[in-house]
Amino acid sequence: xxxxxxxxxxxxxxxxxxxHPLDLEIHDRELFFLVGPSGCGKxxxxxxxxxxxxxxxxxxxxxxxxxxxxxxxxxxxxxxFQNYALWPHMSVCENVAFGLQNFGFKGDKLLSTTxxxxxxxxxxxxxxxMPAALSGGQQQRVALARALAVKPSLLLFDEPLSNLDARLxxxxxxxxxxxxxxxxxxxxxxxxxxxxxxxxxxxIAILDKGRLRQxxxxxxxxxxxxxxxxxxxxxxxxxxxxxxxPGSSASFHDIRTALGIFRVPVAEAPPGKRLKLAARPEDVxxxxxxxxxxxxxxxxxxxxxxxxxxxxxxxxxxSISAAELGYRIRKGGGKCAVSLSPDKxxxxxxxxx
Numbered sequence: 001x002x003x004x005x006x007x008x009x010x011x012x013x014x015x016x017x018x019x020h021p022l023d024l025e026i027h028d029r030e031l032f033f034l035v036g037p038s039g040c041g042k043x044x045x046x047x048x049x050x051x052x053x054x055x056x057x058x059x060x061x062x063x064x065x066x067x068x069x070x071x072x073x074x075x076x077x078x079x080x081f082q083n084y085a086l087w088p089h090m091s092v093c094e095n096v097a098f099g100l101q102n103f104g105f106k107g108d109k110l111l112s113t114t115x116x117x118x119x120x121x122x123x124x125x126x127x128x129x130m131p132a133a134l135s136g137g138q139q140q141r142v143a144l145a146r147a148l149a150v151k152p153s154l155l156l157f158d159e160p161l162s163n164l165d166a167r168l169x170x171x172x173x174x175x176x177x178x179x180x181x182x183x184x185x186x187x188x189x190x191x192x193x194x195x196x197x198x199x200x201x202x203x204i205a206i207l208d209k210g211r212l213r214q215x216x217x218x219x220x221x222x223x224x225x226x227x228x229x230x231x232x233x234x235x236x237x238x239x240x241x242x243x244x245x246p247g248s249s250a251s252f253h254d255i256r257t258a259l260g261i262f263r264v265p266v267a268e269a270p271p272g273k274r275l276k277l278a279a280r281p282e283d284v285x286x287x288x289x290x291x292x293x294x295x296x297x298x299x300x301x302x303x304x305x306x307x308x309x310x311x312x313x314x315x316x317x318x319s320i321s322a323a324e325l326g327y328r329i330r331k332g333g334g335k336c337a338v339s340l341s342p343d344k345x346x347x348x349x350x351x352x353x
Contacts, residue, residue, distance in 0.1 A: 003028050003186045004049065004154065009058030011044050019044050019210045021058060026188060031180050033197040034190045036207035036233070042190045043158055045207070049188060050156050051075050062153060073102075078152035082159045084143045086131040092118065093127035096146045103150060117149035118142075120179060137168045144179065155180065157189040161196065169193075173200055194234055198222065206230050222280075227348050231278045238279045238320045246271035255345075258316030259284075260295050262342040276348040283344035284322035286311060286330075287337040294337035302330040313338060 004026040011019040019041040026032045034042040047053040049060060051072035060068045067075045086095050097105075097114045105113060118124040121141040131139055140160055147155060160176070161169045177200045180187050191197055197204050198218045206213040206221065206229070214221060214230045225231035228239060242255040242262070253266050257277060266275070287294060297315035304327050311322045311330055315338045322338065330336070 003030075003063060004188070005059075005061040005064075006049070007059040007061075009045070009048060009060065010056045011041075011048060011053060012056055017210055019048070022212050024205065024212070024215075026186060027202075029181075029184050029186055030202045031177065031187050031189065031200060033201040033204045034188065034207060035192065035194065035197045035204055036213075037192060039209075040207040041210040042192075042207050044210075046079075046156055046158055046188060046190045049154075050077055050079050052079075075154075076152055077154040077156055078147035078150055079156040079158065080140075080143050080147050080160045082162055084131075084139045086139060086142060086146075088131055090130075091127065092123060092129050092131070092134070092142050095131070095142055096149050099146055100149050113149055117145040120148060120183070121145045121175070135168075136164050137172055140164070140172060141175075144176070148179070148183065153186070155185050155187040157187060157191075159191055160189075162191075162193075169196070176200070198234070206233060208233075223346075225278070225346060225348065227350075228276065228278070231346065231348060236281050236321065236323075238281065238284065240277050240279075240318050240320070242275045242277045244269050244271050244273045244275065257345075258295070258318045259320070259338060259340050260293060260316075262340075262345055264342050264345055264347065266347055276350065278346040278348055279320075279340055279344055280346075281310065281321040281323040282308075283340060284313075284320055285339045285341075286313070286322050286324060287339065290337040291339070294339040297336045297338040299330045299332055299334045299336055301332055302328070304329060 006024040008021040008023060010021045034045060036042050048055050051070060059066055062075065093114055096117055097110055100110055100113055115124055118127055121144050123141045123145055126138065161172050164172060173196055201218055203215060203217055204221055205215045208229050214226050221230060222234045225234060231237045240258055242257040245254040245256055251265055252263050253269060255262050255264060255275060295316050297313040300312040300314055303310045308323045308325055309328050313320050313322055
């Protein structure tokens with residue numbers, strides 16, 4: 001049974017639709033990500049779930065109980081904001097205790113629950129410090145402790161790591177994942193950072209212009225995107241076309257592409273039909289010797305980017321990118337053999353606006 005069920009939920013501002021009617025289910029103890037570019041509607045959706053905005057239409061249910069008309073404090077959800085939202089005149093302990101006091105916690109119960117929340121995020125030894133004396137990562141931990149203290153049935157994250165530097169973001173990703181899993185929390189997490197989503201999420205929903213593009217596990221979205229938008233948002237990708245050849249079998253079709261002819265399982269389609277195709281750079285192989293499954297390529301440029309070298313190649317009349325592990329700068333103008341395994345070829349549907 002889903003912990004959160006959304007049915008035909010929509011929202012507009014001044015007559016402009018920012019969230020088209022959508023349906024969505026989040027499961028128990030799931031770390032669910034809403035991702036997409038700026039302005040796609042992901043933060044609007046999160047605020048509708050939190051009760052900070054009212055929908056134009058649709059229903060929101062928590063554990064089968066409709067909460068669409070309930071105020072935020074009655075929904076049992078807690079939110080962790082991008083800007084931490086800590087009271088600057090209160091200590092770390094007082095910031096966490098403040099929310100608990102609104103729920104009637106007093107005395108020893110208030111202190112023990114506050115300390116428990118701070119300990120869970122590694123901030124108990126900082127309880128007497130003021131927010132201004134903390135780093136960005138420490139302030140985010142306090143904000144997380146404040147949300148955890150009230151034992152929410154649902155935890156909501158609105159781009160919580162976007163104000164941190166790259167190294168600290170990586171550390172906090174692991175910490176947030178650990179805290180959610182150790183506390184058996186159901187969480188909805190908004191971000192535009194695909195690495196954040198790929199490394200943390202149980203499932204991901206891709207939004208674009210207020211519409212859901214695709215929902216799936218990180219692996220499903222990366223390896224089997226439905227359209228070009230999802231494929232490109234989830235990682236670097238080569239896009240090209242293919243043509244279905246005559247004489248294919250009932251379950252397989254031969255497709256002619258700039259990188260060769262591939263036999264792949266696709267739905268029934270007539271010969272001559274053009275298909276949108278994609279391949280990840282790491283799946284395009286560069287070889288020094290030619291074979292029956294390779295085509296000739298011309299190296300345009302090699303760029304070392306740390307753990308891999310990216311090669312820009314002209315092959316079959318198209319430009320493609322191929323990634324190689326490690327450091328190997330190939331000379332521009334040099335010839336090479338390029339190949340792609342049929343099982344790495346991604347077939348995309350026509351993209352809807």
